[in-house]
Amino acid sequence: MNNRVIDRNREEGHARLYRDYYFDTPTYTETYFCQRFRMRRSLFLRIEEALTTHDNYFTQRTDDVGVRGLSSLQKVTAALRMFAYGTAADAVDDYVRIGESTIIESIKRFVKAIVEVFGTEHLR
Structure with missing residues (x-):
């Protein structure tokens, strides 16, 4: 298998995700969000903010040539989504x-950060 780079248009992916679920008047309602994510939008945003604060992996960065990376969203x-649907x-x-290898890295970092941030409070 070769390691060819696929232009996934990350910025458009973020923009679409933001419009669909997080915009002031999102495409999909709170009910639809709850069905898709198995939680309320406010809880999702609380988790996203906590992870971004805890681990800069989740912070969107720009590389040396000015290309923006993946967003925390x-x-x-x-x-x-992987946890919700298996x-x-x-x-x-x-x-x-987002590419498969990045998703796998995101899951590893997600689980580690969740335990570190919320472990004492919620994971007994």
Whole structure:
């Protein structure tokens, strides 16, 4: 297998995700969000903010040539969708616009950060 780079148009993926679920008047309602993510939007945003504060992996960065990386919404959404549906990593990459290896890394970092941030309070 070769390691060819696929232009997934990450910025459009973030923009679409934001419009669909997080915009002031999102495409999909709170009810639809709850069905898709198995939680309320406010809880999702609390988790996303806590992870971004705890681990800079989840912070969107710009590389040396000015290309913006994946957003925290994309990384956290990919991880939570896999947990919510029990799907494979490559099943969420089309919508979220994130590669399989990055999804796997996001899940590893997600689980570690969740335990570190919320472990004493919620994971007894």
